Amino acid sequence: MIYSLHIENIAVIKCVDIDFGAGFTALTGETGAGKSILIDSINFLLGARTSKDIIRSGEDKATVSAMFGGFSKADTKALADNDVFPDEDGNLLISRIMSADGRTQSKINSKAVNTSAVRAIAPMLVNIHGQNDSLRLLEDENHIVFLDAYAENTVVYSEYLQRYEEMRKAQKTLAELRLKNDEKSKKEAELKSIVKLLESAKIKIGEEDALIAEKKIVANAEKISKQTSFVYRALKGSEKANASYILDRCASALLQIADSVPSAATLVAKLNDMKYEVEDIADTVYDFAAEIGDDPTAKLDKIESRLNTIAKLKKHFLADEAGLVELLAKTKKELSELLDMDSVLERAMGECAGAEDNARDAAARLTESRVVAAKKLIPLVSAELEFLDMEKVVFDISVTESGTLSPSGADKVVFLISANRGEEPRPISKIASGGELARIMLAVKTVFADAFGVHTVIYDEVDTGVSGKTARKIGIKLKESAKATQTICVTHSAQIASLANAHMLIKKNAVGERTETTVTEIDGNDRVYEIARILGGVTVSENMLVSAKELIDEGKNI
Numbered sequence: 001m002i003y004s005l006h007i008e009n010i011a012v013i014k015c016v017d018i019d020f021g022a023g024f025t026a027l028t029g030e031t032g033a034g035k036s037i038l039i040d041s042i043n044f045l046l047g048a049r050t051s052k053d054i055i056r057s058g059e060d061k062a063t064v065s066a067m068f069g070g071f072s073k074a075d076t077k078a079l080a081d082n083d084v085f086p087d088e089d090g091n092l093l094i095s096r097i098m099s100a101d102g103r104t105q106s107k108i109n110s111k112a113v114n115t116s117a118v119r120a121i122a123p124m125l126v127n128i129h130g131q132n133d134s135l136r137l138l139e140d141e142n143h144i145v146f147l148d149a150y151a152e153n154t155v156v157y158s159e160y161l162q163r164y165e166e167m168r169k170a171q172k173t174l175a176e177l178r179l180k181n182d183e184k185s186k187k188e189a190e191l192k193s194i195v196k197l198l199e200s201a202k203i204k205i206g207e208e209d210a211l212i213a214e215k216k217i218v219a220n221a222e223k224i225s226k227q228t229s230f231v232y233r234a235l236k237g238s239e240k241a242n243a244s245y246i247l248d249r250c251a252s253a254l255l256q257i258a259d260s261v262p263s264a265a266t267l268v269a270k271l272n273d274m275k276y277e278v279e280d281i282a283d284t285v286y287d288f289a290a291e292i293g294d295d296p297t298a299k300l301d302k303i304e305s306r307l308n309t310i311a312k313l314k315k316h317f318l319a320d321e322a323g324l325v326e327l328l329a330k331t332k333k334e335l336s337e338l339l340d341m342d343s344v345l346e347r348a349m350g351e352c353a354g355a356e357d358n359a360r361d362a363a364a365r366l367t368e369s370r371v372v373a374a375k376k377l378i379p380l381v382s383a384e385l386e387f388l389d390m391e392k393v394v395f396d397i398s399v400t401e402s403g404t405l406s407p408s409g410a411d412k413v414v415f416l417i418s419a420n421r422g423e424e425p426r427p428i429s430k431i432a433s434g435g436e437l438a439r440i441m442l443a444v445k446t447v448f449a450d451a452f453g454v455h456t457v458i459y460d461e462v463d464t465g466v467s468g469k470t471a472r473k474i475g476i477k478l479k480e481s482a483k484a485t486q487t488i489c490v491t492h493s494a495q496i497a498s499l500a501n502a503h504m505l506i507k508k509n510a511v512g513e514r515t516e517t518t519v520t521e522i523d524g525n526d527r528v529y530e531i532a533r534i535l536g537g538v539t540v541s542e543n544m545l546v547s548a549k550e551l552i553d554e555g556k557n558i
Contacts, residue, residue: 001070001455001486002126003091007041008063009056012508014516024482026497027490027519028530029506034517035490038506039460042066042126045096047119052102065095068125070455075124082120084108092125094118128458129445140429144370144413147397150448151373153366160362160409163355167405170355174348181341191335198328201313205321208310215303228285236282244282247275356405363410370399370411377447384443387477389470390436394418395443396425415440438464442474446481456486463493475499476558494534498551499558503527528552 005018012034029035044050045064055062069091071079076086086092087109096106096118106115148157180187229237236244251271254264313324337344374397382395396416404410416425417440428440442462459478463471475496478487482501491497505522508515522530531548532540 001068002488003067003069005038005042006063006065007038009059010041010044010054010062010064011037011056012515012517013037013041014056014511014514016517016519018504018519019521020486020488021502022482022486023501024479024499025486025488025502025504026500027488027504027506028492028497028534030508031492033506033508035506036460037517038519039128039458039490042458043128044098045094045118046122046126047096047106047115050098050104052098052100055098055100060100062098063095065093068092068094075455078124079121082117084117084121094125126456126458127445129441129460129462140412140414140427143397143415144408144411146415146444147370147373147377147399147413150377151369153369153373156362156366156369157409160359160366161407163359163362164405164407167352167355167359170348170352174345174352177341177345177348180338181345184338184341188335188338191331191338194331195328195335198313198324198331201309201324203310203313203321203324203328205325208307208321211303211307211310215300215307231285232282235278235285243278244275247271247278251275359405360410363405366409367399367401367411370409370413374399374413380447381440381443384446384477385439388439388443388473390439392420393436394421394423394425395440438462439466439470439474442477446477456488457481459487459489459491461490461492463491463496467493468495471495472499475555479555479558492534494531494548494551497534498531498548499555503530505530 001022002020004020005016007013007016009015018038027035027038040050040054041064044054045066069086069089071086071090071092076090079085079092084092093109094107096104096115098104104115106113106118108118234242236242238245248271251268254268254271258265258268310321314320317324317327319327378395378397385391385393385395394417396418398412398414398416400412401410402412415428417428417431417436418425419431419436428437442459445457462478463474466474471493472495475493476499478489478496479499479501481487489496489500497503503522505520505526506517507520508517510516528545528548529540531551532544535547536544
């Protein structure tokens with residue numbers, strides 16, 4: 001339930017603090033006093049998109065905050081599922097600020113959160129019933145939403161949605177395969193062309209870098225040949241005047257004195273090692289020139305041609321070497337599937353049919369949950385309508401097959417009423433008046449509150465189009481509901497307001513050069529006067545005061 005509400009710099013409200021208790025609270029005041037601003041402020045607090053025009057003229061920001069509490073274990077778990085946790089006292093302090101540039105900031109227990117986080121938990125905190133809710137009854141597509149809410153078929157509905165998505169995915173795959181099959185010849189030729197082009201190119205990962213390195217060598221063939229030839233001759237190639245020959249002769253000379261000078265043998269070994277290393281270097285250098293070949297110009301042309309081929313393929317397919325190799329494998333696989341299209345198409349058709357069967361089975365279970373809920377809901381709503389002076393109205397719910405599967409199932413749900421017994425029930429959108437809509441919505445909300453244990457319900461002018469005895473019965477229904485559900489009602493009806501456990505007066509006052517709205521809890525003579533004012537309008541007579549007191553006293557015994 002909502003314990004307190006703080007509103008600052010919203011429209012004509014400078015600063016208002018309201019404490020709410022359990023039971024039934026009525027909010028009254030003259031037209032234009034600011035009653036709707038309270039509802040707008042709560043909607044803003046709970047994440048509704050709002051224009052920066054709500055900020056009081058001359059102020060740089062607007063603030064709304066409220067304390068909520070009284071959560072059950074189930075509520076606490078549901079909040080935790082949304083990463084929201086009450087404080088040590090079990091309460092939630094939610095606030096939202098709008099700055100002059102239109103930006104907003106929301107907090108839960110002083111911790112900044114996204115507005116979407118507040119929107120996610122809003123249905124667990126407050127159920128606001130306004131004139132727009134009644135108008136939703138005029139839209140047939142909303143009726144299935146109302147029925148599902150009562151049916152508590154979330155698990156069944158989730159299972160259906162999963163099967164439905166699987167069916168849609170299978171249908172999409174089948175459609176794509178059929179399209180491919182229709183364009184099989186053209187696609188086959190296209191794929192074969194790609195495979196032929198890439199296979200003939202024989203692309204290897206890293207080949208381009210290797211060719212660039214080789215190109216650099218071949219481009220400097222003359223210089224490499226000249227220098228390597230010199231190095232080879234100097235180290236090994238000349239008959240006598242080469243490093244290898246000299247090292248060998250030195251080793252032989254030292255060997256002659258090894259008997260006399262023992263350390264000479266060590267030097268002989270070192271000279272032999274040097275000879276072998278020099279010869280190895282000479283052979284390696286010789287290979288530099290050998291790799292270039294006899295015709296470096298022809299080899300350079302061949303390298304350039306290969307690099308050009310790779311560059312063209314990379315540009316054509318917008319891929320590097322690895323991407324080209326991957327593309328070849330992917331294209332060959334796609335071509336294989338295309339050549340085997342008949343069997344692939346047959347399998348896809350089977351999978352699609354199976355997925356549709358599964359979706360229809362899940363839809364049937366969803367339909368069953370709605371039919372069962374409708375049978376329970378009809379007499380409950382009918383009983384509420386009868387109490388609200390609509391005893392001649394027949395309420396019914398039509399659940400019929402739509403013929404196709406959609407995200408909401410295979411059903412078309414329409415709320416029907418007959419204004420007079422004996423007449424065929426017709427869609428609410430066709431025959432319900434404003435007053436009837438308000439009472440039907442109240443009846444539905446009452447049943448829903450009993451079913452789900454909604455903690456706080458706020459009604460905005462639920463008395464639209466009704467007066468007298470009917471308004472009194474609406475008030476009685478609100479007071480009865482308030483025994484289990486905190487009920488707050490903005491009303492113009494004395495018959496309803498006089499039944500409240502607490503009465504808040506919303507009043508517009510001149511403060512200096514500005515107008516400010518105040519909210520004050522009234523009782524005793526002040527409350528009697530306010531009820532009399534609602535009864536009489538401009539002039540409050542003694543008889544109206546007596547009638548107002550009688551209404552209040554009678555309400556205390558209900």
